[in-house]
Amino acid sequence: TNDVWGYVASDGTEYALVGLRKGISIVSLADPTDPKEVARIDGGTTTWRDLKTFGEYAYVTLDQNGIDEGLTVIDLSNLPNGISHTNWIPEINGDTLYECHNIYIDEQGWAYLSGCNLNEGGVIFVDVFSEPGKPKFGGFNDAIYSHDCYARDNILYSAEILEGQFTVYDVSDKSAPVSWASQKTPFDFCHNVWLSDDSKILFTTDEKANAPTAAYDISDLSDIKFLDEFRPRRTIGKGVAPHNVHVLNEFLVISHYTDGLVIVDATEPENLIEVGNYDTHDEFQNKFHGA
DSSP: OOEEEEEEOTTSOEEEEEEETTEEEEEEOSSTTSOEEEEEEEOOOOSOEEEEEETTEEEEEEOOTTOOOOEEEEEOTTTTSOOEEEEEOOEETTEEOOOOSEEEEOTTSEEEEESOSSGGGOOEEEEOSSSTTOOEEEEEOOSSOOSEEEEETTEEEEEEGGGTEEEEEEOSSTTSOEEEEEEEOTTSOEEEEEEOTTSSEEEEEEOSTTOOEEEEEOSSTTSOEEEEEEOOGGGTTTTOOEEEEEEETTEEEEEEBTTEEEEEEOSSTTSOEEEEEEOSOSSOOSSSOBO
C-alpha cells in the first residue's frame, strides 16, 4: 500500500480508501474490529497513489510514467453496494495530463495537483465542486516542482522538495497566483506541509535520514520564525526519516519510516513533545520500512 484517506457516508459509516500498488481498495469500517473490503478498482502498477475526497466522490492520482490513468474519479454514493469510476485525462494547452504525485482538496472544492507531468510539476488547480464527479481545469501555479501541498482560505502552502523549501501563495485568483514567501526547511528536502487549525503554524517534514518534523510561525509572512523540530528520541541518529505530518486538534500525527506512527503534542509548537507511538514495522532497518 502507499496512501490512505477516509470517507464518511451519509449513514455515518466510515470507509478507508487505500492506495495500492495495483489499484484502489475501499474498506468498510462499519465494524472496526472486522474491516471488510467492499470494492476494488484495478489499475496500473505504481509505487505512488494519493487519494482525497470531496462530497460523495474520491479523487486519486497516480505517479508512474507510461500509465495513462490521469485523475481517477470514484462515485462513493452507492456504498456499500458498489462504486463506479471514470478517469479524467484532459488535454490542457495542447498537452495531456496523465500522471501526478499528489492531490489536496480544500474546503471549497478546489483540488491542487502536485508533481504532474505538466507545468514542470508545479501545482495545477482543478475545480471539483461545480459539477461533482466532473473535474474542470482551473489554472496553473508557478512552474516549480511541488511534491505535496496544503490549502485553506485561498492560501496555498507548497512543499517544493527539489528547492528544499515551502512556499506560500495567494491563490484567490486561480488564473493569477501570487508568491508571498518561501522558507528553507532543516534538511533542504521539504516533503509535505500541514497547517495548524488557527492557520498560524505550519508543520513540515523532510524525507531524509535523521531529518525532523519542524514547526514554523507563519503569522507574519515577512518574518517566518522557526520554532522547534521533533525527532523520535529512541532512534536519534539511526537514520529514521519522517514521511508525512498531519494535524488533529493540538496534536501532530506523523508517519515515520521504521518508527511508524508517532503522536506529538503541539499545544506549544515551540516545544514539541511525543505523547504516543505505534510501530508498524517490528524490525528496525535503516531503509524505507514501516508507515
